[in-house]
Amino acid sequence: MHSRRRFIHAAALAAIGGGLPPAALAQPYPSRPVRLIVPASAGTQIDVAARFMAEAVSRRMHASIVVENRAGAGGMLGAELVAQAEPDGYTLLVAGIPLYLSRWLSDAKAGYDPVKDFEPVAMLCSSPLGIAVAADSPYRTLADLVGAMRQAPDRITYSSGGDGSAAHICAVMLNDMTKTAAKHIPYKGNTPAVTDLAGGRVDFTCQGAGGILPLVKAGKLRALAVTNDQRWDVIPDVPTVVEAGVPGFDLTGWIGVMARAGTPASVVQKLSDAFVQAAGTPEFKSFCDQQQMFVQVQDHRQFAASVPGYAAQLKHLALLARKG
Known part of the structure; x- marks a missing residue:
């Protein structure tokens, strides 16, 4: 009787994987x-x-x-x-x-x-951001732009690739930290937002390096500041936003x-x-x-x-x- 029970128990273990514990049966990650x-x-x-x-x-x-x-x-x-x-x-x-x-x-x-x-x-x-204006913009520094937003709240416009985009939030943060206001002009994507900036239809934008550097190098945009805590090697003369007069700014x-x-x-x-x-x-x-x-x-x-x-x-x- 005892031998028969042991046989049945062993057969059951074999049926579920040769008597191995569940951890040993699991396939190593990744298996698909x-x-x-x-x-x-x-x-x-x-x-x-x-x-x-x-x-x-x-x-x-x-x-x-x-x-x-x-x-x-x-x-x-x-x-x-x-x-x-x-x-x-x-x-x-x-x-x-x-x-x-x-x-x-x-x-x-x-x-x-x-x-x-x-x-x-x-x-x-x-992917740090850069704040840029058109090459012929009257704002030659970030301080110039902040001063204009302070003097004429909501008259200065900025473009973005849409609500909630990095450009949108960058400008919101800049306005918040400088106690200023600007008008948001959302576009369907970053490319038209930058194109209209170069064409003078908006006052500034805040875009990733890939979006603004080609136009900065082509002389169609002017970078005023970069939003991270160090300058970019490709445009070393452009200050960080902190260096440009906004302490604590880092986005x-x-x-x-x-x-x-x-x-x-x-x-x-x-x-x-x-x-x-x-x-x-x-x-x-x-x-x-x-x-x-x-x-x-x-x-x-x-x-x-x-x-x-x-x-x-x-x-x-x-x-x-x-x-x-």
Whole structure:
């Protein structure tokens, strides 16, 4: 009788995996393709960065990483997809400032909380902004522009690529910190926003380096200041906003990778290691130079420690933008 029971027990174990414990039966991560969701259209800076990293990380993880563009609603559609995915590390989000701004600027109900529903994996690079005017503008310094906004509130205009864009929030922050006001002229994309600035139809804009540097070099725009904490090597004579007279001003766009909250720590660590290693290569540095971005790498612990500060700043700016 005892022998028969042992036989039945052994047969049952064999049927569920040869008697191995569940942990031993689990397949190592990743065992299938990883989806990398880009909440923007193809060809945008965040999309190009995602495709570079997907190829580099695929080689390191020996797994396929597939980029999927899910543009719409200021990036909220892509963020919602990841927030509602299984927390298993197979659906990741390429994130930036819009992850927070779109949620707090939109009247539409978002299907995610930008802080609680995502687990930071790694920050990859930053994209500082430059405040620019037309080459023939009467404003030759940032102090000139601030003075004009102070003297004639809401008469000075600025262009952006749309509500909640980096240019929009940059100007909101500048107005808030200098106690001035300007009129927002939103466009459907950054290109027309910059084109109309060069044509003199608006007074200033605040755009990424890739958007303004070609026109600065062509003599069609004049850069007044850069928004991060250091000058750009390509235009070393242009001061930071702090140097130009606005203490404490620091606004920089960034690109990072997020997983769904609740993703196993071991999976987050493996992803973080792979993305950090890929972002630390000379090839990525060269890529960022071409895109007018700066390599700014943080692993998942450093990135997670930074997120609350980013979120608080952007929520404050979003609320100010809504009031405006």
